[in-house]
Amino acid sequence: MAMALRWRGCARLVFHRSGSRALHLGPLEQPDSSQAQSQPESKFTNFGFREVPEQEKSKLVGEVFSNVASNYDLMNDLMSGGLHRLWKDRLVSKLAPFPGMQHLDVAGGTGDVAFRVVDAIQKAEQRVPGTTLADADEEDQTRVYVCDINPNMLEVGKKRAKERGLGNAACLVWMEGDAEALTLKDESVDGYTIAFGIRNVTHIDRALKEAYRVLRRGGRFLCLELSHVSTPGFKEMYDAYSFNVIPRMGEVVSGDRASYQYLVESVRKFPNQERFGSMIADAGFKEVEYENLVGGVVAIHSGFKL
Ligand SMILES: C[S@@+](CC[C@H](N)C(=O)[O-])C[C@H]1O[C@@H](n2cnc3c(N)ncnc32)[C@H](O)[C@@H]1O
Numbered sequence: 001m002a003m004a005l006r007w008r009g010c011a012r013l014v015f016h017r018s019g020s021r022a023l024h025l026g027p028l029e030q031p032d033s034s035q036a037q038s039q040p041e042s043k044f045t046n047f048g049f050r051e052v053p054e055q056e057k058s059k060l061v062g063e064v065f066s067n068v069a070s071n072y073d074l075m076n077d078l079m080s081g082g083l084h085r086l087w088k089d090r091l092v093s094k095l096a097p098f099p100g101m102q103h104l105d106v107a108g109g110t111g112d113v114a115f116r117v118v119d120a121i122q123k124a125e126q127r128v129p130g131t132t133l134a135d136a137d138e139e140d141q142t143r144v145y146v147c148d149i150n151p152n153m154l155e156v157g158k159k160r161a162k163e164r165g166l167g168n169a170a171c172l173v174w175m176e177g178d179a180e181a182l183t184l185k186d187e188s189v190d191g192y193t194i195a196f197g198i199r200n201v202t203h204i205d206r207a208l209k210e211a212y213r214v215l216r217r218g219g220r221f222l223c224l225e226l227s228h229v230s231t232p233g234f235k236e237m238y239d240a241y242s243f244n245v246i247p248r249m250g251e252v253v254s255g256d257r258a259s260y261q262y263l264v265e266s267v268r269k270f271p272n273q274e275r276f277g278s279m280i281a282d283a284g285f286k287e288v289e290y291e292n293l294v295g296g297v298v299a300i301h302s303g304f305k306l
Helices: 002-006 033-038 054-080 083-095 112-127 151-163 204-214 234-254 257-269 273-282
Strands: 014-017 044-047 050-053 102-106 143-148 172-176 189-195 215-226 286-293 298-304
Touching: 044 054, 044 257, 050 054, 054 083, 054 151, 054 234, 054 257, 083 112, 083 189, 083 215, 083 286, 083 298, 102 112, 102 204, 112 143, 112 151, 112 189, 143 151, 151 172, 189 204, 204 215, 204 273, 215 273, 234 257, 273 286, 273 298
Parallel strands: 014 172, 102 143, 102 189, 143 172, 189 215
Antiparallel strands: 044 050, 215 298, 286 298
16 A cells, blocks of 8 residues: 555556667667668677677577576576675665656666666655655656566566556556667666676677767766676686586576576676776766676676766
8 A cells, every 4th residue: 555655656557669769769879771781791799609690699699588588587596696686786776766767777677677776766755755756747757667678578577567566657667679779868867777788789889879878967877797707716616606507507497508508608708897897988978987796796887977
């Protein structure tokens, strides 16, 4: 009941399916078909340790997440010993969500980060009387957009939202879409998060430019990602765990060794903390910094659009 009252202004489900890119394409992402036609030979990129034509990566990544969607949350708990929950808590505490916020969680999958953002906003509302969503005009209301390229992951997320009493919450907007070509308008969100997602996109630089485009001035980019461990001793232990235990766990729990083999390989191919930080700065972000957690097993990168 308390939940229903708090979320009175949020009583309608907005489901925005954005498979089409036509809605609000920014200048950065106009598709350039002439260029595609004049360069028939493909460029290559990594898919784990394999080199694949760029245009195939997205399909292969799609297959991975379609395969793992139903066991995704269980596997996250098993692989990280539950630590991913604390890492996501840390990410959202850095974001400092506030009532009325327009937030975009990209590669949002089954909603873990978005639910935390919504919870944090609810808590903030309780602390500041008179700022409930119910009092706000429709336009000013909080929106937490969950964007993911994979409909199977989003379906699991929507089911979880229902279980949390957020099934009809207008403030939670599920969008099928690509991090490299977001359908939100320029300068339309206050915050952008991406957790364990950017490693999977084909062109990281394009995803970063899109993050920059949709953020308002003063808005913050935050990325939680598996990263690089360099401490001698710990690195060897972590590598042994990653390559020997995780794929086997995937095989036992999901009957899918290959997807988890991809996961551990993709982490090794992802740019290290410093390199990724400079990519964020190249996209235009200022005050770029990162925080290592568990010795660099994961890192949270941050940047502001100023
Ligand atoms: C490891 S999951 C992370 C899900 C969630 N953020 C979490 O932390 O639990 C990676 C997600 O990235 C999504 N993804 C991969 N490539 C994407 C892209 N180009 N655009 C948007 N989402 C993408 C996948 O579908 C998948 O749901």
